[in-house]
Amino acid sequence: EVQLLESGGGLVQPGGSLRLSCAASGFTFRSYGMNWVRQAPGKGLEWVSFISGSGATSYYADSVLGRFTISRDTSKNTLYLQMNSLRAEDTATYFCAKLAANLADYFDSWGQGTLVTVSS
Amino acid sequence: DIVMTQSPATLSVSPGERATLSCRASQDITSNLAWYQQKPGQAPRLLIYGATSRATGIPARFSGSGSGTEFTLTINSLQSEDFAVFYCEQYNSWPLTFGGGTKVEIK
Numbered sequence: 001e002v003q004l005l006e007s008g009g010g011l012v013q014p015g016g017s018l019r020l021s022c023a024a025s026g027f028t029f030r031s032y033g034m035n036w037v038r039q040a041p042g043k044g045l046e047w048v049s050f051i052s053g054s055g056a057t058s059y060y061a062d063s064v065l066g067r068f069t070i071s072r073d074t075s076k077n078t079l080y081l082q083m084n085s086l087r088a089e090d091t092a093t094y095f096c097a098k099l100a101a102n103l104a105d106y107f108d109s110w111g112q113g114t115l116v117t118v119s120s
Numbered sequence: 121d122i123v124m125t126q127s128p129a130t131l132s133v134s135p136g137e138r139a140t141l142s143c144r145a146s147q148d149i150t151s152n153l154a155w156y157q158q159k160p161g162q163a164p165r166l167l168i169y170g171a172t173s174r175a176t177g178i179p180a181r182f183s184g185s186g187s188g189t190e191f192t193l194t195i196n197s198l199q200s201e202d203f204a205v206f207y208c209e210q211y212n213s214w215p216l217t218f219g220g221g222t223k224v225e226i227k
Contacts, residue, residue, distance in 0.1 A: 035216075045156075045164065045207055047216040059214050095163055105211035106154035108175065110163035 002026040002109040004096050009114030016086050016118070022079040022096030022111055029077040030054070033099040035107065036070065036081045038092035048094070049081065050105075064090075086118045122146050122210050126219035132227040133198050141193040141222045143208035148188050152212035155184055155193045158221075159204045167206075168193065195224070 008020040020036070036048040049070040050059045058070050069082040079096050093115050097107035123146040133139045143153065151171040156164035166175040168184035171191055181196040195202055203226055208219040 044221045045158075045209075045218040047218070050214070050216075061215055100166075100169065104169070105152075105214075105216060106166065106169045106209060107156075107164070108166050108169075110165070112163055 002098065004098065004109060004111035006094065006096055006111045006114040009094065009116045011117045011119065012086055013120050014087060014118055017082070017084045018086065018116060020081040020083065020094055020096075020114060020116070022081075024077045024079065024096075024098070027098070027109075029072075030074045033102075033105070034070075034072060034079045035097045035099065036079075037095045037097050037107070037110075038090075039095070039113075040089075040092045043092075046092075050099075051079070053102075083116070086116075088118050090116060091118045092116060121215055122149060122213060122217050124208055124210055124217050124219035126206075126208060126222050128222060129220070130223045130225060132225050134227045135198055135200060137198055137227075139195040139198055139202075139224050141195075141206055141224070143186075143191040143193070143219050145189045145191075145210055145212075149210045149212035151187050152210060153184075153186070153191050154209045154211065155182075156207045156209065157202075157204045158207065164207065198224070200226075 003025045005023045051070045067085045071080045093113040095113045096111045098109040100108040125144045127142045153171045155168040158164040205221045
């Protein structure tokens, strides 16, 4: 059974930094692209970032480009999101989500999310 | 970026009735469309991929149709556990984009 468990969320001041983690199990982690998707309170879903199975390719939403960095550690089966220069509009629940397969960029498994609150 | 527009924003349906949800893409995405269901306090769950294929474990009362720019999610004989928010997602090109969601509520 695929399991994705996020951690690292919390309260941070504007301009601050935070690193999210997503521990994966139940599948061959290195074989699947992984993503972060966020949801502001009471709002819809917004894709944030993607990283390929090898880690060689990554994409970012324009809203976080230059501030967030996605990475993965295959030895630990863990996905990360380093978030710098945080803004109030980054306040959201952050989900890690697994892609179904190569060239199938929809999400077949999701974690339960971790809440990030950016406020002074 | 491809803009996904869902309608209506809210749909009031009685249990046992049919719900029809729409999703429109701002450009041709062929069949690269997925539907998700999200209940309060939970992560989204994949329902449909490839516009028409049900994900593992999804009941047959959920069906998807459409291609190109117009898509529909149909839920036949709504059950109490089906009331939730539904999102479409296009994966034809990056960035991946979601519609704004349709909330299906009990009438």
